[in-house]
Each structure stands twice: as structure tokens, then as C-alpha cells.
Amino acid sequence: MTDTLQETTQGAPAPAASTEAAATVAAEWLAAFADALERGSAPDLEVLFVEDASWRDFMAFTWDFSHKIGRDELVPRLLELAKAADARGFTLNTDQPPFEFNGEVAAFFDFTTRDRLDRGHVRLSTATGRPLATVFQSQVDGLQGHPERIRHHRPIGKVHGTVPNRTRWSADRRKELAFEDSDPAVLVLGAGHNGLSIAARLQALDVPTLVIDREARVGDTWRKRYASLALHSSVYGDHLPYLPLPPTWTEHTPKDKFADFLESYVTLLDLNVWTSTTFVNAHYDEVAQRWTVRVRREDGSIRELHPRHFVVAAGLYGNPRIPAIKGLETFTGVYTHSDAFQDGDRFPGKTALVIGAGVSGHEIAHDLAEHGTDVTMLQRSSTYVVDFPTYHKIWAGLFHEDTTVPPDYADQMAYALPNALSDELQKKLVKLAAKEDQELLDALVARGFKLDWGADGGGIYGSIAVGKDSYHINIGAAQLIAEGKIGLKQGVELVEIKDGRTGVFSDGSEMQLDLIVFATGYDWLWASIRPTLGTAAARIDKAYGRAADGEYANTWRRSAQPGLWFGTGFIRMARYYSKFMALQIKAIESGIEPMDPSGDPAWAASAGFTPHDRADSDAATPALG
Template structure:
């Protein structure tokens, strides 16, 4: 029986929390067993939410409010035979400011699952205000980890025994068979999904146009380092060591993902360019042509094609009259390397998002005379506020492993995430007010992200008009980096730049265009034939409030999209990999719209 509340959350001991939570899970199990809506309703607050990641239907879905959550949970619990509810033995309940954060395990018809719940004091007892459920594994097809890891050595007498290096070369070559899954892009998203599929014994090949894994990072500007911290930056199955720097320099991260691919036995073809792809609805296979490093053209016929090339494609450079005859040097931020190459030079940085700021910072530190062109408005948050308000679960002394912290991070439906971000943006702005006021005094134009949702909202909408300040904003606020606001470059004559307001700037010796990138999907769409016609967008919000065509089934069977920052890749790749494995094992159909699937009770469902 759920215990009544006689103290505030801050006064609840760890032992109290364990007892309260155990009682709540017991009541949940009884309500599900009995199919009792009143009993289950008594366990949730009126404004409770539920977000599910493939623990029940093989998709993402959510509910908002107790009246929507309770009947839906009971319906799906019955349909998918939810059972075996028990507190987690891996993560003890943690008492926080809001309430009791706890995890419990359970099963559905063919899966092993885990749930996160936040219990808060409510009308005399602890009730759930947040519930998140997710698949952890397939009951009959466990990952090759821990007790199910590979032996690495076969004992006894084995005629014609081969060696590991020989076996790995043969596996990577795919000389005798096609991969079940072809992944485009050997960045953190592509490597993470490939590692998870490899642990599920799904033959997977990653192709990448670069000569080495990580080259897309090595090419970036020398001062670049990750804004996220080491506490949440590892990839599936491999944590970063305790002496790793808090923020990973870009070349170190390049070496890290290259090492990760080797240590995870990920099959990668480097120097391989994707040319075109066609999907056959009858055979449910792709015909994908690639150009290898030696110039040869090869056809691959996977069942699944995962586009993990990131959100952005080719650099975007505005059309400017006279640019082709400019007598100085111009480059895109994608190609810029080092501010130390331009001491004493008059430099124009076009663009006022993260890259524009960091390049202006780098150039100023090396003695350049820097002017930034801010064409629109920018959301600015200081480094301190960004981590204070948005990285609270990922710290040096975090009470959860990243696996559990990830589950908490993605526990709220996006509609509630928007509400939370609006509040945090306002709180951060108040904390950063002295800097923001000084920026506005210099003429810098501020914005607050789409509908006031800051960086997270910008990511969701595919925008990058934000800046996490590590010094560049201070330079602008002090006037040390000069500012041209609300103008574009209209014309270049020699080394003189004319702006759209008629003003000019003479003797400009370097122009850096930090003007973003074209959308990657727009580049890929034309070479996928009819398969691309069903995809309205990749990433961003779908009509159901979850990610559009990303990390889940897309509107085109056999076509998958994976993109996002490192923590997102670590979290979401689990679900994509398990769903692909379920399809490969016949648990799920390739296309649920045209084929029947086995029902949870073993009968045939449509």
C-alpha cells in the first residue's frame, strides 16, 4: 500500500524512499493485474505525464494528464501483457528537491523493459507526476554484453581454425553477403547505431566518404571543443576514462570515435561515397550504389538503410556581387582553421551563431581586428547558465549512471519539455542579465529561440541561431570585437565591402562566412528515387509531437534516420537497433501498414 506523507521530500531518508517506492510499485502491479482504473488513478497526480519508448507498441508515444494516461496505460498493459513489476536492483531511489526519483523493471510480451518515475507529495501521499517507460532488450535475443558476451576464444580442437584479424577482415569485406543494415555516415550517430546492431548480431556496414573516421572533426577550426561535458559524452558500451578533460577538444574527439569504431568491431568502409539508392517494395531490399576509394562502383542490397549523416550538408555561402574577384581571402567556417594565421589583419566574420562567435574569439586572441556581421538575432546564454540549467543530471558527482540519467532526461513529453525550456530560458536570462544588457547596448540583437524555447527548441526546429558564451560575447559587449547589425554584404570591390545599408568597410583582408549549412536531407533526397517521396522531413517535430521519421520507423519502410548530439545518439540508438533486430527476427513486420504482425498473445494481428 502506498505510504502516506508526513514530511517534505527533503526530509525523506533513503530508507523511507525505498519503502515508499516499493509500495507504489506493488500498488501499480496490482492495479495492472486487476485492470482497475480507480486503483491506478490513485497512483498518479492529476497533471501526470507518461512517455513511452517502444516498451509497448514499437514506436514512441506519450500522454498528458491522468485522465489520458491511466486508461491508455491499462489498455496497452493488457494488450502487451505487462508483468513482473519490481524495483530496479541496479539503481536505488534518489531523493531530490522535487521528490523521489526511482526506477523499476518489468516485462512485456517479447521485451525486457525499465521505467522511471518521479513520486511527489500529493494530497497526503506520494503519487507519480512523471512516468517514462522504455524497452531495454528483446527477451529471446539479448545483446552480446555482460553474461551474454562473446567468448573470444573457442576451446578444443577446431580444424582450419581462423584468427581474429582474419575473421574481422572477412566480416568487414562483406565479400560473400550483403549487410542487413547499411549506415551512411561514420560520425557518432552512425557508429553508435552500428555498435548497438553489432551487439545484437545484425550484420551492419558503415560507409563514409572520408579517408579516416573523425576527419569531419579534424577539418574543423583548431579552437573547437565540445560544449557538452565528459559526464554525458560517452558512446554505447564504452565510458570515457576518469582523466578525460571536461570538454573534449575536436581532434581528441575525432581520435576517440575512430578508436571506438575499432574497439567496438564496427565494420566501416572509408573513402566510400554514396551515389544513389532505390527501394524494391516486393523484395523489401535496397539497391544502393557506392564508389569505393579505388574508383570502383559497387552495389549493396541491404534490407535497411540508415541515414546518419547529421542534420547538415554542404556549407552555405551567400551570393554576393564581386565575391569572385575579392582580392583578400574568403572561407566558410567549415574550412577555417586557425586565427593565429591572421595577426594584425582586418577580418569580417559573417554570422553570429556558435561558429561565428568562436571564430571571432579565436581571431581576436591572435591579434586580428575583428568585425562581426549579425544579420538577424541570436539567442545567447553563458556557459555557466547553460550547464546550471540544462545539464543538472550530468555532473562530476551525478548520483545516476548516464544510462539512468538519459532515461530521466527524456522522461517528459515534448509539449512539457517546451514549457520547461521556456521557464529555464527566462531564469537563465535573468542570471545573465548584466552581459545581455551590455550586448544590447552595443546594438546586438537578442532572441530567445523558437517560441522562447532556447537552444533545445532551436535544435528541434533545425535552427542554429544561438551562442553559448565562452568569451566572445564579452568581447562584443566590451566593443573589442566590433559589430555590424541587421545588414548583409551587398557587394565587394577589391578589398572594400559594401553593406546593404550603404555603409562600407575598407581593407578587409579576410572574410569568414559562418553562415550555416544546407539541410543534409535536401542533398540526399534527389538520389533516393520514389523512396524519398514519402518523407516530408527528417528530424524536427512530427504531428504526434515526437521526432519526425527519426530514430523510429520512417514513412518509407527500410529507410531510417539518426541524427542529433551525442547524448541523443546514445539514448535513441537503443530503440532503433532493437526495432531493426525485431524486424530481422520476424517479431515485427518490415511494413506494419501492409503486413500482419504476431499479436502479443501469439495469434495474428493486423
């Protein structure tokens, strides 16, 4: 299955001339699949899959994420759930025809389950002469009877004809935004790409939603970061729901441009956002199944809101962390956390120490070096490094200028593998990237830089999965380190400041300093929020990371606490996963699903889990708090 795994991330669709043959293969397989499923025939279903095939389901059959690896596990579970959910109507998707993809056929198909509209994806090998599925994926795409307000169902805007006491659109928007005589069904904490993606999805499903953010403007969390910051992903993967970036957009997005886009996104999609609003605390009423959430508005007043759902979408990290250093308060130069650092051009001719060798540490050191600062990076442990062209060559195969697969379908392909198989794939790709970058990596090691390969060998994605940011996508800083143009101190700590400007290190060495930048990370956000939620927080062991079932713990799915949701991740993840959170919340608000299903044995049996029993199965994965 090695080749199949690599092709999930790499490769490009074959020319259009091959699509007719691909469609024939896909139609043959899907017809046999639908027939075997309808008859409940395990033998006939088994012969349609390779032995090590995988299946990942995103709420098409149950209201949760699940997966199976291996034909012997996959087939009986698929038969069981298809019968329970009344799966039917399997037809090839007409918006994205089948195509050849690195020696296999990639196809999408539509079907329904009892209350859902669903879409599937399959990868078919024809190596044995008949099409066999290597990768199978299914996902909810909508709710029957509850269409998104897009395209043919879009809002009217202005009703024609005579409307007594007609109100104006702008006045209606102000009233909707104020929530003066009503409460939102959903309150979202955080107006970054995660929170706004969720809000946009819910808005399209007619679920009253309010987003709160402590910053004065949407996007300020990006505007206030260091001036040289830009997105490491490219434009092809950076679209948010419903609003693709225009073809004139820069390939790589500067942070201020992205901040302005987020602010425009709110305006263009009519999202309800309160800025300069600070979350104070919240209490969940188990009987009423509602929250009481207290927030502080810009004028200092306290407003109480009573949503049924509270979504924490403010990211993984909270307050900046600066280590305790003896005499730091006596430093007569400038010291700052990377969170507050701005421009490298303020320190030409000065001597700077950047503590930390992750993304921020590298980019700030790079910025300072470009502006004539004598800068040294202090690398306290080890860092995973991958060169920018290598990163995009290996990890962005579905998201590039010449792709013919729209983002909605590319996302489905990218997330088709169960996390366990994706983890193994990442290890292979990390090794492949290391060969591409061998010259650069050797030069870094020669300078004394300590490399690692990410958490459990998984590179960037392995590290992100466990909440670590000790990685760097190189856009120039690594070369400067390798050439000695950025100094390096490795494996030591800054332990003391003496005589106003002298930094003393744990190995006894000293350095005269004008500037110290602490690129030393942040406290866990959940650690600071947990005390504000009272007893409701007790059920949450962690947010993000992996749960016992191998999916993300309490994130983008029901958490162990009814009505409490978590959404976090990079842009593409937010775009994809926000759909499932929003549809599940809509199902609850529409009475399709209960608010708390844990007391229903039939529900728990059909879903294959009990939400309140999602324990941490990976001791190496840190809990948030």
C-alpha cells in the same frame, strides 16, 4: 507541475541515508500500480497519479514512441496497452535504488511485455501523505531471447581446445569488414557519433552492419573544423554506448580529441566502417524489401550493396552555404566558409569580417581576436546567447562530477517528459538563464547586438528541434563583443566587393577587408539525398523536427518509408535513442515485427498510428528539403 518540470532537468540525488525511506515509498506505489494494472481497475490506477501526470513510452508497449498528458488520458491508454502487450513482473530495479530527488522520490522498475524486457521510471510526490506519480516513463530495454552480446553474453574471442582449420581473429575481422560474399543487413550513412552509436548497438545485437563515410578517417568531419572548436557539453554527458570516457578525460573535449575518440571507438568495438566511400544512390524494392545501394570506393570503383535497412545518420546539414555577393570572385584577400576555416593565428594584424552570429561565427571571431586580428562580426538577424556556466548550472543537473546516477539511468530521467511539456520547461529555463546572465545580455544589447530567445522561446533546444543554429553558448566571444574588442555590424548584409578589398554593405557603409569568413550555415542534407533515393523518398515529408504526434518526425523510429531510417542529434540524444532504433531493427530481423506494418489494421490500431500518415503539424517547423 512547474516544480516537477524543473526538477526533471535540475537537481541532484539526496544523500544515501535517504534511500531506505525512498525505497519504501517506491515499493508501496509499485505494488499498488502492478495490482491495479493486473486487475484492469481504472479507479485504482487513477488514484496513483496526480491530475496532470504525464507518461512517455519508448517502445515498451508498442513499437513506437508515444505519450499522454493528464491522468484522464494516461490511465485508459495504459490499461489498454498493458493488456494488449501482456505487461507483467513489475519489480523495483536493483541496479539503481530509489532516491530522493528535489523533494520527490525517483525510482526505476523492471517489467516485461510480450516479447520485450522493459524498464520504467517514476517520480513520486508524497505531499498528500501517499505516493502519487507526477512523471511516468517506460522503455524497451531488450528483446526476450535476443540478449545483447555484452557481459555474460560477450563474444568469446578465441575458442579453447582443438579447432580444425582455425582462422585468426585478424583475418576474420578483415573478412567481416569486406562483405565480399554477403551483404550487411543494415547500411549506415555517416561515421559520426550518431552512425557509430547505431552501429555499436546493432553489433551488440548480432545484426550485420556496415557504416560508410566519405572522409579518409573516422573523425575527419571534426578534425577538419576550425582549430578552436570543442564540445560544449561536458564529459559527464558525452559517453557513447558501451564505452564510457575514462576519469582522466578532459572535462571539455577539444574537437581533435573527440575525432580520435571516434576513430578509437570503431577499433575497440570492432565496428565495420568503410572510409573514403561516397554514397551515390539507392533504390528500394518493395517486393523484395531490400535496397540496392551504390557506393563509390576510394579507388573509384562502384560497389552495389543490398541491405534491408538504410540508416541516414550523417546529420542535418549538407553542403556549406555561401550567399551570392556581387564581385566576390574579384576579392584579392582570403574568403572561406567556416567549414573550411582553420586557425586564427594565420591573420595577425589583418582585418576580418565574420558573417554570421551563431556558434561558429562567435567562436571563429573569438579565435581571430585572440590572435591579433581586427575582426568584425556581421549579425544579420538575431541570436540566442547563454553564458557557459549558466548553461551547465541550469541544463546539466543530471550530468556532473558528483552525480550518483549512471548515464543510462540519467538519460531515462532526462527524456521522461513528453516533448510538449519539455518545450514548456525549456521556456521557463530560458527565462531563468536570462536572469543569471542579465549583466552580459544588457552589455551586448548596449553594443547593438540583437538578442532572441530561441525558436518559440525555447532557447537552444527549441532551436535545435526546428533545425536552427542561431544560438551561442558563450565561452568568451560575447564579452569581447560587449567590450568592443570584436566589432559588430547588425542587421545589414554584405552586398558587394569592389576594388579587390572593399566590402560594401546594404546600408552604404564600406570596410577594407583581408579576410571574410562565411559562418552562414549549410544546406539541408535531406535536400541533397532525396533525389538519390527515387520514389522511396516521396513518403518522407521531413526528417527530425516534430511529427503530428509530437514526437520526432521519421527519426530514431520507423520512417514513413519501410527500411529507411534517420538518426541525428547531439551526443546524449544519439546514445539514448540509438537503443530504440537498434532494438526495433533487431525485432524486424528476428521476425518479431513486420518490415512494413502499415497494411496490418490490428498493428496500426494497437500502435495508435499509421506510419505513412505522419504529417507535419507545425507549419513553423521546416522540412528538410
